[in-house]
Amino acid sequence: MKQRAHTWIAARAVGLLETEGQVPGLVDLLAPHVKEAAIGAWLPDLSDARLGSAKVDNHVLKMKPVAPALTHFRITKQDLLVRLTPERMLTAFLDRDTILDAAWWDQPYKAYPAPGQHLANRAMALTVTVVDLLLFGDREVTDLVPGPTTFEGRLAPPQLTRAEQAAMHFFMLSHFVADASMPLHCDARKLAAYGAGLHMEMESHWDKQVGTPFDKGHAKWQKMKANQVIPAARNLDARFGITFAGSVPELYAADAWAEVVHQCRASFALASILAPPAQFHYGDETARAPFDTVFGGAAGQALLAEVDRIILHDAVLNVAMVWKDIWKRF
Ligand SMILES: [Zn+2]
Numbered sequence: 421m422k423q424r425a426h427t428w429i430a431a432r433a434v435g436l437l438e439t440e441g442q443v444p445g446l447v448d449l450l451a452p453h454v455k456e457a458a459i460g461a462w463l464p465d466l467s468d469a470r471l472g473s474a475k476v477d478n479h480v481l482k483m484k485p486v487a488p489a490l491t492h493f494r495i496t497k498q499d500l501l502v503r504l505t506p507e508r509m510l511t512a513f514l515d516r517d518t519i520l521d522a523a524w525w526d527q528p529y530k531a532y533p534a535p536g537q538h539l540a541n542r543a544m545a546l547t548v549t550v551v552d553l554l555l556f557g558d559r560e561v562t563d564l565v566p567g568p569t570t571f572e573g574r575l576a577p578p579q580l581t582r583a584e585q586a587a588m589h590f591f592m593l594s595h596f597v598a599d600a601s602m603p604l605h606c607d608a609r610k611l612a613a614y615g616a617g618l619h620m621e622m623e624s625h626w627d628k629q630v631g632t633p634f635d636k637g638h639a640k641w642q643k644m645k646a647n648q649v650i651p652a653a654r655n656l657d658a659r660f661g662i663t664f665a666g667s668v669p670e671l672y673a674a675d676a677w678a679e680v681v682h683q684c685r686a687s688f689a690l691a692s693i694l695a696p697p698a699q700f701h702y703g704d705e706t707a708r709a710p711f712d713t714v715f716g717g718a719a720g721q722a723l724l725a726e727v728d729r730i731i732l733h734d735a736v737l738n739v740a741m742v743w744k745d746i747w748k749r750f
Contacts, residue, residue: 421598421626421735422626422627423458423627425630425732426457426461426594426595427457427462428630428653429736429739430454430460430591430598431454431634431649431652431653432654433739433740433743434447435650435651435654436664436740437668437740437743439664440666440740445747446743446747449561449564449587450743451646451650452583453588454649454650455646455649456584456587456591457649458634458636459591460590460592460595461591461592461594461595461598462595463592464542464595464596465595473542475537478541478596479599479605480531480599480605481533481538481540481606481680482533482605482612483530483606483685484529484702484703485529486530487528488528491528493528493530494528497514497520500682500685500689501514502672504672505669507667508686508733508737508738509733509734510601510686510731513726514686519692520689520696524697539600539680539684540676540677543600543676544677544680546589546593546596547593547742547745549589550589551746553589554569554586554750556571556579557571557580557583557586558582559572560582561581561586565747566750567749568750569750590746594743596680597738598735598738600680600683600684600687600738601683601731601735601738602622602623602687603688603731604619604622604691605687606684606685607691607692608702609707610707610708611700611709612691612695616708617708617710617711618694618708618709618711621710621711625711626728629660631656633652634652634653660733661725661729662733662736664736668737668740669741670741671742671745676745679738679741683734683738690727690730694723695707695709
């Protein structure tokens, strides 16, 4: 995903938690600093952050078939749908899918990320980092966090986390959770590569739909006050035909790492529905599934609208779920 979409997802997740009303302290922490989302939710994709989390394999978990004996890397369709939970729109979509047959689901799939890099690892690392930052919070942060934090008085004021620093890290975390919803981040086929005709085009399509109000370089974004960002984010629901249920469920896995891995497995299945392996074989380096082919014609356009709705709805919900899980620890 690109800057506008990442910014919208983060801002919309704050709005979702605001509507739900279960973690008012978290909303009060994030909402005044929501404009930082244009930096925090986007920073992990900047080339000058490459020494840190911006290394490409931190953003993906690209799976491919492996030997049938590697049963550890197999998950039944039923099991995955249970772990995805009914609240995610992708669950119902996969449930009614007829493109991926029993043999597809019976096959183990595994990713081979570069050493030290892994989408779920980054989400987990930032989750723990945010907990620590909240523990070291200044008076404002401590007053917002619902449980006891005991480091005020034991650390010098410059060592304590300010609200805007904590917010920045929440937004950075949102980036990796959102990336797990992008199907082409989870598919090792060459056709899923950024420049292969589908990946960049889907992300550009979303950024176009999100529009200039969420473009950090555009005057519309620059003029927007913090308290106007969440209403503007909500206004985009209709464009994507998204209706949020209003509740933010607990993580099924009670673990951001496992939750992101499950999301990635589901996203890989979605990629395999968009570009069915019966037609675009795994391991075929030359197969391409261009955007205009996958989403061509009336049926393709309807599929695109449905996929937009599912991916963006679930990305927002997943971010809100992971954030809320952090807050609920206190
Ligand atoms: Zn990314």
